[in-house]
Each structure stands twice: as structure tokens, then as C-alpha cells.
Amino acid sequence: MNPESPTEPIELYRYLRTLVEAAQSDSDPTPKFALVEAYWHIGRIVVEIEQQGQHRADYGIHLIEALSDQLTQAFGKGYGMSNMWRFKQFFLAFPILATNGREFINLRNHLRTELTWSHYRVLMSLENVQERDFYITQAADERWTVRFMQRMIRSRYYYHVGLEDNELLPSKTNRRDAPNGPLVGSSPTPSVVGGTKRSRLAAVKKILLKRYVGFAFVGQRQYVSVRGKDYWVELVFFHIVLGRFVLVQLSTHSPAALAEFRLILDSYAQKQPPTIPTLPVGLLVDEAGRVKYATTSGEVRLGQDEEAVLPLSF
Structure with a gap:
């Protein structure tokens, strides 16, 4: 998924629809991560729309609401405004720099494909980047369920595994x-x-x-x-x-x-x-x-x- 982002409302919707349909395809070897990928790109587009300038703020919000409605009509629940803002938080928590212009690097080279959207929803709430990276590695390598990962986070596993607070x-x-x-x-x-x-x-x-x-x-x-x-x-x-x-x-x-x-x-x-x-x-x-x-x-x-x-x- 490395296409350039379109800018017009109809093109944006078609682009996002292509992302979601690809995520729901049976041909992808990691279908759950394909959905993660789609959500990250939706979050990127939301941020880009918001960054177009203060004079376009109202238009930007209206455009995001319209995209949310269209995606909900096409794919059902999961694309309401609350989730659109959550996708935005996801992109901001895991920013991947562009190689040139608007072409983005393959996300699968930067995020662990073993983890689902539910994993990443929990992980992006961690403000400490080093702690978050630690749990990403542990959860992916050890095949943690979301519930088990939450339990390990609540137990402060990251802070217990070292001899000192900073180890x-x-x-x-x-x-x-x-x-x-x-x-x-x-x-x-x-x-x-x-x-x-x-x-x-x-x-x-x-x-x-x-x-x-x-x-x-x-x-x-x-x-x-x-x-x-x-x-x-x-x-x-x-x-x-x-x-x-x-x-x-x-x-x-x-x-x-x-x-x-x-x-x-x-x-x-x-x-x-x-x-x-x-x-x-x-x-x-x-x-x-x-x-x-x-x-x-x-x-x-x-x-x-x-x-x-x-x-x-x-």
C-alpha cells in the first residue's frame, strides 16, 4: 500500500475504500495486519486534512465526517468519528517518514505484522516510546493475546524485568x-x-x-x-x-x-x-x-x- 494520497473528496473515499477492501481480502497472508495498515493510512489522511490550514478547518472536519459516513455505509460499524480520531492517534503514535514526496515506505517493514488492531489500540496509549517498543517486541515474539498483554502492562512488567529502574x-x-x-x-x-x-x-x-x-x-x-x-x-x-x-x-x-x-x-x-x-x-x-x-x-x-x-x- 504505497499509493500517493488523493486530495479530492471522491478520490479520498475511493482510495480509503480500496485500502479497506484490500484489508478484507482473503488473499493477504496477514489479513489482520492488513486492517491495521488500512487504519494507519486513514489516520494519516485525517492528519493531512487537518494540516491544510486554519482557514480550511471547518471544511476539513466536514470532509472527515463525510468520509466516516461513507465508510460506515460501505463496511458497517468501525468507521464512526470516534474511530476516525483513534486512527489519527494511531498514525501520530507510529509516524513513518516518507521516502520521497508523498510515497510512503512499506508499513510492514516498521510494525510487527503478528499484532492486531486490538494490540495496537492498547499500545498506542503508552506515552513512553521505549516501553511501547518493548511490549511490541515481547507481544509479537511470544504471541501474547491482547488480554495477556494488558495484564503484563498493568503488572508493570517492563519495569520489573531489569535490575534497576533504567535497566x-x-x-x-x-x-x-x-x-x-x-x-x-x-x-x-x-x-x-x-x-x-x-x-x-x-x-x-x-x-x-x-x-x-x-x-x-x-x-x-x-x-x-x-x-x-x-x-x-x-x-x-x-x-x-x-x-x-x-x-x-x-x-x-x-x-x-x-x-x-x-x-x-x-x-x-x-x-x-x-x-x-x-x-x-x-x-x-x-x-x-x-x-x-x-x-x-x-x-x-x-x-x-x-x-x-x-x-x-x-
Whole structure:
């Protein structure tokens, strides 16, 4: 879709109709993104109409309203004035510069085609461009649904994945060949051996967030009740690849400790959001930094693929 924009009302409508019809065509390998493309171009045209000058402001508004009515009559709901202004916001949030004159670069070289209009509607509300780009990459690479992406944004995942407020998850170019394996980094590894319990937990948190893909920090010291006895889960993460909550406790690997942790996992499974159907998994970390996996009583063990994305030791 690189045609020059027409300027006359009838030509504009025909041009926009061509865009929308192309987006609804079965021949496009990415039909959902074709609609995104059409909406972006509609937003571009709305901006161009508004930029024609103050003396043409009333005419510009009238023209946009007329185009909205014509598109609504031709294609149904989705092209009302509220959406026309939303398309405008979309273009302004993702401006793509022209190569020459009014000919625009292929939008598919600049936006991720895996994402739908519903994804971009959520993303364009983020004012921090770096944060928005981060979620675009994560959502496209990990095939996030819109609802899951919204949940990750609300949980401030972007701000939790780094060690400091201004440090982000290392880019994919720093990952090992295994897509869900640990990250390679030059920073010294915090120690989980020795020191206070607080410092050891801080080290576990930093290692999981910096060196392993997919961990989002949820919280610490989360309360659960097991058979009338109160427990505190020391660290809770959500793993976006596994789709599971991951609970971390500092403990020995004794059979008694493992049995108690399973009861905690059972209790946590009962309180986790109903939108997460998968059961939680636990990591018991001993004083030497070795990890013992724990599952709920409803699972015998994790699958090999699932174990591959979790740490063996710290």
C-alpha cells in the first residue's frame, strides 16, 4: 500500500475504500495486519486534512465526517468519528517518514505484522516510546493475546524485568540459541550463598529477571493458609512461556520441606486468578544455591521442556 494520497473528496473515499477492501481480502497472508495498515493510512489522511490550514478547518472536519459516513455505509460499524480520531492517534503514535514526496515506505517493514488492531489500540496509549517498543517486541515474539498483554502492562512488567529502574531486559541478540534458556550477560552474578536471607532472596530475584527469559516479578511475602496454618511465599513470579506462577522459597531439600512446599503450592493454586488455568510450580533453593523443583499434588513432575526454561542452580 504505497499509493500517493488523493486530495479530492471522491478520490479520498475511493482510495480509503480500496485500502479497506484490500484489508478484507482473503488473499493477504496477514489479513489482520492488513486492517491495521488500512487504519494507519486513514489516520494519516485525517492528519493531512487537518494540516491544510486554519482557514480550511471547518471544511476539513466536514470532509472527515463525510468520509466516516461513507465508510460506515460501505463496511458497517468501525468507521464512526470516534474511530476516525483513534486512527489519527494511531498514525501520530507510529509516524513513518516518507521516502520521497508523498510515497510512503512499506508499513510492514516498521510494525510487527503478528499484532492486531486490538494490540495496537492498547499500545498506542503508552506515552513512553521505549516501553511501547518493548511490549511490541515481547507481544509479537511470544504471541501474547491482547488480554495477556494488558495484564503484563498493568503488572508493570517492563519495569520489573531489569535490575534497576533504567535497566531493561537484555535484547534478544544476547540470548543463547535456546529461545527460552538463560541469558548471557557480562554483569557479575549476585551470590545466593551466604549472607542474610534478605540478600539471598534479592540475589535470586535479580538472577531470574536478568539472566532468564520470561520471568515477570509479581511480589514477595505473599500469604497463603494451609490447614489452618499461615505461610508466607517468599518470592512469586509469573513465567510468560510456561504460563505458570513460579513460587520461590529458601529451604533445605528434605522430604518434609518438599511435602510442605507442595501444600503451599496447592493452596496458592486455589487463590490464583481463574484466567490462569495452569498450576503453579515451586523452586526450593538451598544454602548452596541448588534448586529442587516442586509441583502441586495434582502433578507428578514437570515436563522436560518446562524444566529446560527453569534454573538448575543459582
